[in-house]
Amino acid sequence: MTRLAVIVADAMGPDTGPAQALQRFGYTQVQQARAFDDAIDAITNEHVDLLIVPIDGLDDAGIATLERVARRERHMGVIATSPRQDPELMLRAMRAGIQEFLVRPLSLTDLVPSLERLHRRADSREVNGQVFAIFSAKGGVGTTTTALNLASALASNHPDAKVAIADLTVPGGDLAILLNAHPTYDLGELSSKIERLDAELLNSVMTPAADGVWFLAAPDRPDAADAVDAGVVAAILAQMRGSFAFSVIDCEHQLNDRTLAALDNADRIVLLTELKVPSLRAAQRTLGIFRRLGYPNEKLCVVVNRLQSGDVVSPAEASQVLKADIFFKLPNEYRTVSEASTKGEPVVQSHPDSKLSWAYLQLAHKLGGGTLSAPSDGGNGSRSVLRQIFTRKRN
Secondary structure (H helix, E strand, C coil), rough: CCCCEEEEEECCCHHHHHHHHHHHHCCCCEEECCCHHHHHHHHHHCCCCCCEEEHCCCHHHHHHHHHHHHHHCEEEEEEECCCCCCHHHHHHHCCCCCCCEEECCCCHHHHHHHHHHHHHHHHHCCCCEEEEEEEEECCCCCCCHHHHHHHHHHHHHHHCCEEEEEEHHHHHCCCCHHHCCCCCCCHHHHHHCCHHHCCCHHHHHHHEECCCEECCCCCCCHHHHCCHHHHHHHHHHHHHHHHHCCCEEECCCCCHHHHHHHHHHHEEEEEECCCCHHHHHHHHHHHHHHHHHHCCHHHHHHHEEECCCCCCCCCHHHHHHHEEEECEEECCCCHHHHHHHHHHCHHHCHHHHHHHHHHHHHHHHHHCCCCCCCCCCCCHHHHHHHHHHHHHHHH
């Protein structure tokens, strides 16, 4: 297999031995970039498999650019080098999503194991799970409820799969309240141990919630927002991808670095809206931003929430305004959602025969496949209730 490696300036040192070792790992094409900006241009225009960069030569803006590129180009391995073992530089590299840090000039004894680890990670990514980010630029549209019920529906459609849901509304997300959960650990504790993050650590801080769903709570402490940065989010989502068949992310309503990290790393973005003018305007602006960020159309899924017959704007009109297809429509069942929230359960569990439960299962199937079993009444909970009443009367 032919692979392309880009080496920035003197990132490897003068010895030709390590450069020759790249050939053994399939990097038959090696480009030398005079500066970091030249490497970024190469990555933009070509499929680069490996980037070796002297991280000590990058300022804060360069680190931020490297972090964003590493998040976007998940197939690309990145090795950061420095003339010495500098703990601060190593931490900066790790927070930028770079998992390999070597001292230059590079030696074969260091480079070869590093390349082997990168290849193992690349192989594991090929079988990793899917990540769905739930986002709305406007509050009150139901992102948290949708995230929770999508996770529950994915677990229902995939009984043998592990499903994760993470609350990135920092601080003080509402997922714990909707689940009536009292997690021992949260995202804040995990961010303080991010340098030791692995599958075992991640599982140890996740809380079992609904059947088949594991929950990562948002921290309540206001100071936790500073610790949970984009690098932390990217690292956690990468580990979730390797540990869970599906991961659902409840995002903040602001497009900050933390949210962008989640959106960059997601396979699909569920953009939630209602058929109301303020909500549609927010969705329209958001789609414009997503397109400027280079997100492909197939990554973006516009979902209409709380659809009802009295909506002034029709789904077809909304599609024209947004210049995007409506991926799915969820019916408005306020009482069902309210009762489920009071019980601390997803609608899929608390009201399995409701139209809304059936809609969540269909949405989960459209996004993640799996086995979709229709409820006994075809998704019409009111008919089920009426049938029970009249049956009792006849008896």
